[in-house]
Amino acid sequence: MTRTKAVNVRGTEIGSGQPIICIPLISQSVDQLVKECKQAVSKKPDMIEWRADFFSELANLESVIVAARMIRGEVGEIPLLFTIRSIHEGGQPVERSEEEIVNLINAICRTGYIDLVDYEIRNDQQRIEGVLATAKQAGVYVVLSYHNFEKTPESSILIDKLRQAEQLGADMAKIAVMPQSNADVLQLLQAAQTTQEELSIPLIAISMGGLGAITRVAGWMFGSAVTFAIGNEESAPGQIPIADLRAMITQLQNASN
Ligand SMILES: O=C1C[C@@](O)(C(=O)O)C[C@@H](O)[C@@H]1O
Numbered sequence: 001m002t003r004t005k006a007v008n009v010r011g012t013e014i015g016s017g018q019p020i021i022c023i024p025l026i027s028q029s030v031d032q033l034v035k036e037c038k039q040a041v042s043k044k045p046d047m048i049e050w051r052a053d054f055f056s057e058l059a060n061l062e063s064v065i066v067a068a069r070m071i072r073g074e075v076g077e078i079p080l081l082f083t084i085r086s087i088h089e090g091g092q093p094v095e096r097s098e099e100e101i102v103n104l105i106n107a108i109c110r111t112g113y114i115d116l117v118d119y120e121i122r123n124d125q126q127r128i129e130g131v132l133a134t135a136k137q138a139g140v141y142v143v144l145s146y147h148n149f150e151k152t153p154e155s156s157i158l159i160d161k162l163r164q165a166e167q168l169g170a171d172m173a174k175i176a177v178m179p180q181s182n183a184d185v186l187q188l189l190q191a192a193q194t195t196q197e198e199l200s201i202p203l204i205a206i207s208m209g210g211l212g213a214i215t216r217v218a219g220w221m222f223g224s225a226v227t228f229a230i231g232n233e234e235s236a237p238g239q240i241p242i243a244d245l246r247a248m249i250t251q252l253q254n255a256s257n
Contacts, residue, residue, distance in 0.1 A: 015202025019220035023231035040231040089147035144170035152184035158191035174204035196223025
């Protein structure tokens with residue numbers, strides 16, 4: 001059995017067993033983003049995700065860099081994850097080719113404003129390798145991710161996605177899938193539990209929607225390092241407001257100690 005190595009981002013340990021609560025930012029303009037970010041920071045999340053696929057000026061690199069700088073100015077030392085979720089995996093429609101997206105991700109990595117970047121495992125291996133190389137050089141951690149907003153694929157596929165992320169060289173592996181039944185939720189947790197014992201990188205495993213909400217509260221008990229919570233508005237179904245989520249996690253931790 002390999003022991004998972006926690007990733008240390010600006011002093012925050014991700015994958016140490018203590019769940020990291022992340023608030024996603026989903027505003028469209030710089031002004032709104034700054035407001036949303038101030039509110040998010042006041043709720044003391046462990047991590048902030050900028051879901052840049054919601055940003056209306058994503059086509060303009062200068063605007064993206066300005067927004068990233070403003071967000072960094074607000075978050076201080078809170079780890080910042082940069083995500084352009086594709087429409088294929090539940091993101092917003094973005095009129096950019098994959099090559100343009102990769103160029104944008106690489107440019108943002110080089111600014112030093114972000115700490116982690118999410119990139120989907122479904123992309124070409126060459127592009128993934130490009131993002132990994134640039135991120136590594138810039139000191140940015142890479143989360144290789146897989147999402148399915150329709151269903152929960154069978155267990156072997158879930159486990160494969162997590163393994164594949166590690167094999168490709170990710171610093172973290174992530175899956176978020178939609179359950180149709182309680183059995184699907186158990187399948188996701190089982191995949192996390194099985195994989196955490198063999199992976200050497202932290203993993204994130206989420207079952208979405210109402211049925212999957214329990215995984216946002218208790219996923220850490222099965223090896224999931226990060227849980228996404230609502231700051232102001234949800235970025236995916238089943239997310240829980242951060243104060244409620246934190247209280248529930250604390251209760252669970254107290255009971256299980
Ligand atoms: O991929 C994820 C996880 C997520 O989809 C969720 O279900 O909480 C929310 C997204 O913002 C994030 O990028």
